[in-house]
Amino acid sequence: HPTADVVALDRDPERARLLLPPGSPVAVRQTPAELAGWQPDLVILALKPQVLGAALAEFIPLLRGALVISVAAGVGLSRLGELLGGHRRLVRAMPNLPVVVGQGMTTLYADSPAAADVAACTAVFDAVGQSAWVASEGQIDAATAIAGSGPAYFLALVEQLAKAGEAEGLPAELAQHLASRTFIGAASLLQQDGRPAATLKAAVCSPRGTTEAGLAVLEQPDALPRAVAASVRAAHQRAVELADA
Numbered sequence: 001h002p003t004a005d006v007v008a009l010d011r012d013p014e015r016a017r018l019l020l021p022p023g024s025p026v027a028v029r030q031t032p033a034e035l036a037g038w039q040p041d042l043v044i045l046a047l048k049p050q051v052l053g054a055a056l057a058e059f060i061p062l063l064r065g066a067l068v069i070s071v072a073a074g075v076g077l078s079r080l081g082e083l084l085g086g087h088r089r090l091v092r093a094m095p096n097l098p099v100v101v102g103q104g105m106t107t108l109y110a111d112s113p114a115a116a117d118v119a120a121c122t123a124v125f126d127a128v129g130q131s132a133w134v135a136s137e138g139q140i141d142a143a144t145a146i147a148g149s150g151p152a153y154f155l156a157l158v159e160q161l162a163k164a165g166e167a168e169g170l171p172a173e174l175a176q177h178l179a180s181r182t183f184i185g186a187a188s189l190l191q192q193d194g195r196p197a198a199t200l201k202a203a204v205c206s207p208r209g210t211t212e213a214g215l216a217v218l219e220q221p222d223a224l225p226r227a228v229a230a231s232v233r234a235a236h237q238r239a240v241e242l243a244d245a
């Protein structure tokens, strides 16, 4: 928001400055103590689950009645509330890395949030992509395994496609270029066409052609379906474990 007073707080301020575009009006501070007397309306906590326990106590005086959004994977609202001295105006959010290019997908959950808080959170995350509220807190951990971690799965697929291209005789640079442009093109097609992935996939398959031959291997039950299900299960399980980190 053009008139909002935004402060980034990071104990490594140089790192925070690197993330801001040149000329950004966002002020960078190192400790909550430097903000004494300031009362933010909205606070986003983007600390690693493992450091929240030790770090949050010093944030309590800053928060007062603020709307607090935590993006920490796994850490539940009840634990966040305890770490924040009984603070109740809390929302969990799970954004993903494409927020940096305005293409994020964020999942949100709160216990009986006020309508104004729902609107404020939605506005924040819709400004960097899309957002969706889930009906139960457990779904945030499942969504973390899909959308939070998901960009890395697709990037891993691009890596493997490029490697396989090299193995089939393409120069490394060209194989990487083909793999990433193919991925970007397929993602844009999915976005612009609007039909489901399965329908578009079928459109690539010529009868008895090359794609059918490739998919017959990739989609064997013990190949991609099993690998994806097991990967998502592991990520989901890790989110549940991080609750106690």
Ligand SMILES: NC(=O)C1=CN([C@@H]2O[C@H](COP(=O)(O)OP(=O)(O)OC[C@H]3O[C@@H](n4cnc5c(N)ncnc54)[C@H](O)[C@@H]3O)[C@@H](O)[C@H]2O)C=CC1
Binding pocket: 009, 010, 011, 012, 015, 016, 030, 046, 047, 048, 049, 051, 055, 071, 072, 073, 094, 095, 096, 097, 148
């Ligand atoms: N990386 C991703 O794609 C996503 C990460 N998350 C969540 O975001 C959180 C942060 O993850 P990353 O950004 O990947 O980690 P990161 O290590 O890149 O960033 C954490 C930042 O916290 C700062 N920090 C550490 N202790 C501090 C303290 N006491 N006071 C102030 N600043 C402090 C560090 O200097 C660092 O800049 C995690 O809880 C993670 O679960 C959520 C969605 C996606």
Ligand SMILES: O=C(O)[C@@H]1CCC=N1
Binding pocket: 073, 144, 148, 149
């Ligand atoms: O890897 C993680 O734990 C965080 C949460 C989702 C994406 N990155």
